Amino acid sequence: MRFVDEFRQQPLAQGLARALARAAERLPRPIHIMEVCGGHTHAIFRFGLHDLLPPQVRLIHGPGCPVCVTPRSRVEQAIALARQPGTILTCFGDMLRVPGHRTSLLGARAEGADVRMVYSALDALEIARAHPDRRVVWFAIGFETTIPGNAMAALRARGMGLQNFYLLTHQVLLPPALRAILDAPDVRVDAFIGPGHVSTIIGTEPYRFVAEEYGRPVVISGFEPLDLLQSILMIVRQVAEGRAEVEVQYRRAVPPRGNPIALRAMAEVFTPVTQEWRGLGMLPESGLGLRPEFAEMDADRAFPDLAPGELPDPRACACGEILRGVRTPPECPVFGTGCTPEHPLGACMVSPEGACAAYYRYRPHRSGRAEAAAAKAGDPEAAAAAAPAAGTPAATPGPGTPAATPAAGPSAPGGESR
Amino acid sequence: MNPTEGETDALAEPVPGALGERILLGHGSGGRLTADLFQGLFLPAFRSPQLEVAADQALVELGGATVAVTTDSFVVSPLFFPGGDIGRLAVCGTVNDLAVGGATPLYLTVGFILEEGLPVADLRRIVASMAEAAREAGVTIVAGDTKVVERGKGDGVFVNTTGVGLVPPGLRLSPRAIRPGDCILVSGPVGDHGVTIMALRSGIGVEAGIRSDTAPLSGLVRALLDAVPGAVRCMRDPTRGGLATTLVELARAAGLCFQVEEAAIPVREEVRALCEMLGIDPLYVANEGKLVAIVDGAAADAALAALRSHPLGREAQIIGRVASGPPGAVHLRTVVGGTRPLDLLEGEQLPRIC
Structure with a gap:
């Protein structure tokens, strides 16, 4: 497979592993590197990269999975919405299994709620267009990679004059999460593997504080095994040489200033809000909610009284x-x-x-x-034996995973192939 | 569920028992939830020596002969797909469950559950396809049943088939016969069927040349058993849960460790590309015309040659071997030289978004 196999070549991987082993000898002490993004975690396990790392390098898996950080209260709210008569709740596939308090969206569907898995926000929009008599809610979760798609859905819904399309937002921003991790008193992270696909949107500038204020190297990495090994090598070299910089390994995809069109769409529709993160708690200015101009699409306003309150x-x-x-x-x-x-x-x-x-x-x-x-x-x-997600079920685009492929039509999740 | 002492909060959480309160789609995935359902509900109620074995087919002694019996229901949507349809699938699925047990498939029964309003032309097409698949497999359809449910209560057509076959005297295939040093063979590229269905359902389309591999394996199995008599330990057709789930089940049943080379596992280029796009692992995707065989290491080359000489096994490969190591584990050496264990498919395989 072109543009994929090139980044999975065993001789090159072994070569990088040897270079890493040599570079690690110059480390003053063993280091902990956090890969922030769930897509990286996935690749590290899928390709067994732990086996190729020197003993002085330990990997820590960070909060970069949007499904993981969506709090239970928000999942409960989505379930409550899905149970409203005349309502269709649309979401990414891996959101279906996330437990709220008593059940999950999958469980709610088994009990009769109309919950549909889609491949992108625009598919949810299509469902709203096809069902003018129903209220269609898009569970708009995600990091900077997914948020532009949510913005596009809102802009298009307005353009199409749709009156029955709503967003239940839980959109999270990566840099504030890194700051929260670095501010914790017991922080054990010496460097970060930065999520490449978030940087295709936001560029490299938003990470500068990690290097300048906290003295931790950041290397923005691609998602193939050779990308990750090279990024880890770049980090080890920075630490060994006493540098703390933001470097880009994923140069084939990351422009320094990100994607201005996507950033414009996000700014037009959303505004920073204080957001709750599962596992990290409330973080100021760490999320994006709908601007007042889009209030009529806000599921929180259209369906008041469904928020379950705090669920720690x-x-x-x-x-x-x-x-x-x-x-x-x-x-x-x-x-x-x-x-x-x-x-x-x-x-x-x-x-x-x-x-x-x-x-x-x-x-x-x-x-x-x-x-x-x-x-x-x-x-x-x-x-820890290394390996990836068995069966790798549907994942919402993490900060590292690319924006959704626009696939047509809604689809029943899974089901029987016989 | 075994919450830690003193962690009362964990106890307060609504962690359901192994089965939960309602049936989920995952209970039909062929993975861990299906196993939970079998172990927690069906087996205790129906307990029998054959069910205890939990093989793809039951072996019963009848009048001095060893007879293999199996049953399977088919609810695939869409009903027609490149490379097959629900009818072809219903014949091949049951034939293959008999064949991998070493049996010669002989007779099938067919039960239809039809939805009110189904075009007769569709049913005609499905039935013609079943008749053709039965001819290919050398089986005779000897009994049947039809029920019609109200519109909206079915998905066009559901099909159940039950198959009966004869096991040659003296042949006993079992995971318990597997020994360290045995080789693991697969008869061709994996993932074709499941990816075809997923591509159709996701609306991505299948014009990229992807087609289901639905085929009866009885001929291929016979060719293998004849070529290396006594050397085949055990066979499976890696359907739901894919190659990985099948290997894990075999390793556990054998109580041995399997070492598998990712680079040796054949996967079609188009299937690999689609799996990358959907974010799923082809090793966990269903097949409907592939064979996994565990063979005495000394006979592996002859077995490979036998598979490759059959039209359904031209792309067969030796993908690994049975080794010393933790019992029940399957270790995959990845394309970059790392190692990861394979496990059963968890829940229903959902296509990934990106």
Whole structure:
């Protein structure tokens, strides 16, 4: 496959691994690198990249999965909306399985709610056009990669004069999340692998504070195995040489200033708001909500009284600490016991791109407690067998994953292929 | 569910039991949820020596002969797709479940559940396709049943087929026969069927030359068994859950560790591209005309040659071997030289957005 296989060549990967091993010898101490983006986490596990890293380099899986960071209260609200008569709730496929308090959107659908999986916001718009007698709600989640598509849907809905299209927004911005991680007292992150596809939209400027204020290197990376290995090498070299800069490894896709058209559309429709993150809590100016000019499309206004109020994260769950890199998944008391991919308690177990789900699926032996003990006793990363999401179910575009492919028509999720 | 002591909050969370309160689509995915349903509900109620084995086919002794029996229902949407239709699928699916057990498929029964309003022309086409597939597979359709449900209560046509075959005397294929040093073979590129269906459903279209591999495997299986008598340990057709789920099930049943080379697994270029686009893993995508065979390492080359000499096995490959390692694990060496374990498909495979 052209433009993909080139970035998966084993001789080059082995060459990069050797260069990494040499460069790591010059590190003053072992370092923790956070890959912020769920798409990166996915690739690291899918290609078993842990096996190619020197022991001085440990990877921490960050909060860059939009499905994972959507709080339970918002999921509950989406479920309540879906249950309204005359209403169709549309969302990305992997949002379907995310647990709210009592159930998930998939569960609500099994009970009769009209929940439809789509491939892009524009598909949701098409459903609204085809069903003028129904209220169609688009569950507009995502990072900077997905938000321009949500903006386009709102602009087009206005252009088409649609009166029955609404957005339930939970849109999150990456730089404020990085600041929150860096401001935490127990932060353990020495450098960041920056999400390449967020930077195709926002460019490199918004990360400068990470290098300048916090002295941590950022390398904005592509998503293929060679991209990631090269990015890790660039980070190791920065640390070894005592530099902290924002560098771009993913130069084939990232313009320094991002995508001005997308940024304009976002600014026209949305405005910064304080946003709740599953695992990280309330972060100021960390989200985008609809501007007052688009109030008539705001599901929060059109369906008042459906917000369930506060629903804090389950106390037993260590998601917050895992997202900040303070604990590894096996160190969580409910990992693999009370919290599994089928019945996730916390954000990181929800999506296949989440850190806990990736650990859970790709470690050959998993008895939560024994594993946690092993992880505490020894090296958790080395103990973690590497591998990606089995079956890799539908994922909402992470900050790293590219914008949705405009596929036609809604589709029943999954179903039987026989 | 086994919440940790003192973590009362975890107990307060609504974590349902293994089955939950309602049936979800994932319970039909062929993956972990399906296994939960079987183990938690069907097996306790219907317990029998054959069900305990949980193979694709049951073996029963009748009048001195070993008879293989299996049943399967088909609810595919759309009804017609490149490379097949629900009728062809219904015959091949059941024939293949018999064939991979080493049985010679002989007889099928067919049950139709039709939705009021279905065009007779569609039914005619489906039935003609079934008749043709039955001829290819060398089976005779000997009984049938028809029910019609009200409009809106079905999806055009649902088909159930039940198959009966005869196992040659002395032949016993079982995961328990697998030994370290055995080779793992696959009869051709994986993922064709599932990706065809997903592409149609997502509206991406299938003009890119992707087509379902739906085919009866009885001839291919016979060619393999005849070429390397006594060397075939076990066979499966990797349908729902794909190659990965099948390998994990075999490794667990055998209590051995499988080492598989990602680079050796054949996947068509078009299928790979579509999987990349949808964000799904072709190793977890359904096949309807592929064979996985575990064969004595000493006979692997002969087995490969036998598969490749058959029209349905021209692109067969040796993809790995049975090794020492954690029992029940399947380790995939990735294209860049890392390693990752494979696991059962979790829930329903949902196409990824990007």
